[in-house]
Amino acid sequence: MTLILRGRVVHTPKNPFREIRALQAFPDGGLAIAEGRIAAVGSFAEVARQFPGARVQDCREGILLPGLVDTHVHYPQTRVIGAMGYSLLDWLEKRTLPLEAQLADNKLARELAREFVKLLLRNGTTTALVFGSHFQGATANLFGAAEDAGLRIIAGQVCSDRLLLPQLHTTPEQSYAEQKMLIQRFHGRDKLRYAVTPRFALSASEAMLEVCQTLLQEHPDLHFTTHLNENTEEIRTVAELFPWSKNYLQTYDRFGLVGQRSVFAHNVHPTEPELLRLAEARAAVAHCPSSNAFIGSGIFPMHRHLRFGVRFALGSDVGGGTGFSLLKEGLTAYIAQRYAQDGVNLTPAHLLYLATQAGAEILGLGEEVGSFAPGKAADVIWVKPEEGSTLEVHFRHLDSVEQLLGSLFTLHGEAKVHKVWLEGREAPLD
Numbered sequence: 001m002t003l004i005l006r007g008r009v010v011h012t013p014k015n016p017f018r019e020i021r022a023l024q025a026f027p028d029g030g031l032a033i034a035e036g037r038i039a040a041v042g043s044f045a046e047v048a049r050q051f052p053g054a055r056v057q058d059c060r061e062g063i064l065l066p067g068l069v070d071t072h073v074h075y076p077q078t079r080v081i082g083a084m085g086y087s088l089l090d091w092l093e094k095r096t097l098p099l100e101a102q103l104a105d106n107k108l109a110r111e112l113a114r115e116f117v118k119l120l121l122r123n124g125t126t127t128a129l130v131f132g133s134h135f136q137g138a139t140a141n142l143f144g145a146a147e148d149a150g151l152r153i154i155a156g157q158v159c160s161d162r163l164l165l166p167q168l169h170t171t172p173e174q175s176y177a178e179q180k181m182l183i184q185r186f187h188g189r190d191k192l193r194y195a196v197t198p199r200f201a202l203s204a205s206e207a208m209l210e211v212c213q214t215l216l217q218e219h220p221d222l223h224f225t226t227h228l229n230e231n232t233e234e235i236r237t238v239a240e241l242f243p244w245s246k247n248y249l250q251t252y253d254r255f256g257l258v259g260q261r262s263v264f265a266h267n268v269h270p271t272e273p274e275l276l277r278l279a280e281a282r283a284a285v286a287h288c289p290s291s292n293a294f295i296g297s298g299i300f301p302m303h304r305h306l307r308f309g310v311r312f313a314l315g316s317d318v319g320g321g322t323g324f325s326l327l328k329e330g331l332t333a334y335i336a337q338r339y340a341q342d343g344v345n346l347t348p349a350h351l352l353y354l355a356t357q358a359g360a361e362i363l364g365l366g367e368e369v370g371s372f373a374p375g376k377a378a379d380v381i382w383v384k385p386e387e388g389s390t391l392e393v394h395f396r397h398l399d400s401v402e403q404l405l406g407s408l409f410t411l412h413g414e415a416k417v418h419k420v421w422l423e424g425r426e427a428p429l430d
């Protein structure tokens, strides 16, 4: 049975950094869903004509968007959010790593996994590239919770063998064996995929990076994710640990870890050779604006990424970031670019693109999610303004959907994700 969602429909099937009119908006739109897929998108009148027997759900209060895509978020860090006054390395040491060590307790890990998945959905995120736990059991719990909720995730067990807390260290041999089991159990199971995930070069020996390389060679369809060029002190330490490397990216590149399925979080302080190499390899960057501001890492050089043709999309980086909302990340990216000397003048279309289709593409899911193009999975969110809020006033008085989208990002705190459909099926949010 076909379902038509009727309401303001907006998406970015095209890239607004390259094309004008990339935003497609229907003030009285229709979104037809059949067998979990988008069957049609257009004006309601047109879509209703195409599917005369369809059931119609009235979503005219609010706005319908594609499910949001978070390209960088840490499952063990929900409860770290809000740790103020630190820079990266002491934030890790004092607040984050001790909490991550608690995930050795499988019962706690299970609770955190369920909490995490629910929070993603409540914030409208339907696809995510997730940093797992250092522990195999806890990472298995994450996959289990995502599968139960129908959430599409790419994730992996984090591997480190130095300079963190001893409880978080493993050996290359043990990491290989544990990851191999997780890959066999979860990679490719329904909507789950596996990403090889060294925490960062600072905490990975060359032998550990070799294990990452071996896993990727043995399973060429795996993803890869890690951190890169986030903080100047981190960058200096990495340079000391890898005296042969000309730059941070080379510490990964030497081991074959820079490719089109690789996503590097942050890249706030890249050199030109690194941007060239990322573009050449079609590797991508997860841009995490609220984290960059909150941990004081710096302002993302978006203009340089665009100039070199390096792909990027938004990440919340919970718990370095300030929450799970990608609408808020969009606003924070916008504000940061206003502050930057060489800032990009972003529009609502850019923000929506960076929170949806751009993320889908860098995760290799550009044909599956990210927009309402017919044939894609029907991952849809219905966002409504809170009653009596400023955003509600905007919804009543602005008639251009593009303007409204600008209000939605700006007043994100008053926007409530009312319903989420995953492959056409409504997901429980409480």
Ligand code: GUN
Pocket: 074, 088, 092, 096, 199, 200, 227, 230, 291, 317, 320
């Ligand atoms: N670098 C290494 N680990 C982390 C982490 O957990 N968060 C951030 N923002 N950067 C990191």
Ligand code: ZN
Pocket: 072, 074, 227, 265, 317, 320
């Ligand atoms: Zn991170």
